[in-house]
Amino acid sequence: MTAATTVTAATAEPGQEQPPGRVSGTGRARASWDRLRRDPAAWVGAAIVTAFVVVAVAAPLIAPYEPAGSQWIRQITPSDVPGPSEEHLLGLDSFGSDLFTQLVYGARQSLVIGVVSTLLGLLAGTVLGVLSGGIGGWVDTAVMRVVDIMLSVPALLLAVSVAAMVGRSSTSVMVAIAVAQVPIFARLLRASLLSQRGQDYVLALRSLGLRERRIVVSHMLPNSLGPLLVQATLVLATAVIEVAALSFLGLGDPDPAVAEWGRMLVKAQERLQNDPQLALWPGVCIAVTALGFTLLGESLRQALDPRARR
C-alpha cells in the first residue's frame, strides 16, 4: 500500500496534493483510476471512443436517410458530385447516396468487426498464452514456435490469405484480423504469467496443496489481465484501420449497400481530383477513431503501470 500511496503523492500536481488520509487505504486500482482521471489524453481518447460507439449504436437515429440505395444518382455527373447542401450535410457520394449517412453507418461496420475480431483474438491468444505460460515445458516450446510462425507472416498477407480461404464477407475480415492479433496476446500473456510464477503468493498457494491448473487459472491469470486489457484497447485502433484496409482491398462484405469507410475510400479514388472531400471524410473518421483508441490505450497503460509515469 505504501508504494501506491507514494506514487499517488509523487504524481499529484503541486498544491493539489490530497490529504494523506484520503489516499491511504485506497487500493492499487483506485490509485490507477486517479492517475487516469488526471490524464487529459485519457479524457480525449474516452470522448472519441464514446462518440464513436454512440454513433455506431444509434446510427438509425443519427443518420438522416436510409443507408442503402443510390437515391440521388441522377444528381451525379461524370465530372461533379454535389457538395454540402441543406438536404445533405456533407453532400452526396459518387453513387448518389448521402455521404453523412454512409459515414454514420460505416462506424457500425468498423465497431462490430473491430470489437468482434479483437475479442476473438483476445480469446484465442489467452488460450495459447495460458497453455504456454501456465503449463510450461514442451507445451510452451510448441505453442511459442507456432506463434513465432504466425508472427513471421505479415499481418496483411495473413488477412488476405484467410479472406481468400473463407471467402469474401465481413466474417472473413473478422477472422483475418483476429488471427493476426493472436500472437500479440499470446506472447503478452505468456510473459505476464511467467513473471507471476516467481511471486510469493504462488508459492503460498502451492503450499496449500492447490492444483497447478487452479493456481494458473484462478490466481495468476487475473493478475495478468491488466497488460492484456491495455493491449486490447491499442489493438482496437489497428483493427479499425485494418477493417478499412481490407475493405479497400475488396475483401469485405460483397453487398454494396453495406456502408464501410474503407470501401468509401475505394469509391472516392476515381474522383479524387475533382471531389477530394469524398476521400477526406472517411479518412478523417478512420484516423480519429484509431487515434481515440490509441490515446485511451496509452493512458490506460500509463495509469496501470506506475513506472511508466516519469
Add this chain to the structure above:
Amino acid sequence: MSAAADARRAGALPVPPGESLLSVRDLRVQFVRRGAAPVTAVDGVSFDVGAGEILGLVGESGCGKSVTSLAVMGLLPRRSSRVSGEVRFAGRDLLTLPQQQLRDLRGRELGMVFQDPMTSLNPVLTLGTQVTEVLRRHEGMGRREARERAADLLRGVGIPDPARRLGEYPHQLSGGMRQRALIAIALACRPRLLIADEPTTALDVTIQAQVLDLLQQLVRESGTAMVLITHDLGVVAGLCDRVDVLYAGRVVESANRRDLFAAPRHRYTQGLLGSVPRTDANGKVPLTPIPGSVRDMLPWADGCAFLPRCHRGDDACRTAGIDLEPRAGADAASTPPHRARCVHPAGLDDAPGPAGAQPAGAHAVARPDGAEVRP
C-alpha cells in the same frame, strides 16, 4: 473441534510407535545448473518434531533454513534441485510420495506460513476467496459453509469484524492483519505440522510479539507440531522447546532451549548469543559480532565450515567428519542430548576466548516486544 474434523483426524494416518510425527533424516538439497558445479544448500540435516512440540531452526541468512522447509513441503523446483535423504511424516516418506498424494497432504496435514505477508496473498482476490479456497479444496465444503468457517477462522486469529474483512482485498489490510490471515489460512484445515518460515521478520516489533503469541497459543491448543524458522534468538527464547542451530547447511548444535541458552557449545551458537543485546547486563557487556559473513566458509569436507570466522579454531578443526554429538557428560544426560559439532566446544575447553564471548550463565534475551525472557 468440530465433529467433521474429528472424523478426519480419526482417518488420518497414525504415527508409528517410536517415531516422531516429522522425522527428517540426512536431508540433502543440491541446486544444479547446467554448466555449473552443483551448490549444496542443505548438507545432511536431521531433526525430529513431535505433536505439540515447537522446534526452532536457527541460523543466519543463507545457512539453509528456508531451503530445508521448502524441501520438507516438497516445494522446491523439481528441475533445478536434487533432494535426497528421508522426510518421514506420520510414517510416510514425503520425498518419495507421488505428487498427487503430496498435494493432498499440503494444506491439510502440512501447513506453512511464509516470511512476507505483503506478497504472500494474491493482490487481486478478496480475502474471503483466498481463505475459503483451502477449505473447499481439502474439506469439500460448499461456498456458504466455507465462508462461515472462514469468518470463524479470522476471528480465531484475532481479526476484528471478520465478515467485513472477508470482502476486502489484501491491500486494505495492515501487515499484521495479513500475517494473521495467512496463519488462519495455513491452519484452516488443522494441519498436524506447521512450518513457519520467519513469520515475524517482515512485521514491526509490536506486531511481532502478537503474532508469536498467537502462533504459540494455536499450536499449544491444537497439539500441532511446529517448525519455526528464524534468525531471531529472541523468538527462539520465547517460543521453542528445542533448537537446532544451522550453519552452512548442517546442524551444528542441537539442544533444549534451556541448555542452549545456558551453555552454548558450538562457537557459532556462542557467537549468535554474543550478538544479541542483553537486557540483564545494563549495557555493560559489549556486543560481540561474529566477524565475516556466511560466504567465508570452508567446505565441510575440509573441516569445520565456521573455522574462518571462529576465534577459537585451530588446525585440529581442519578435519572432515566432525560429528554432531554430546560434548560433555551432562550434555549426554539431557533429554534429548545436547549435541554440538565442535572440536573445541565452549565451556569445556580451557583455552580462553575474547572477553565477552564467554558463556556467563543463562543468557537473558530480549523478546521482540522488549519483554525479557529467561529461558
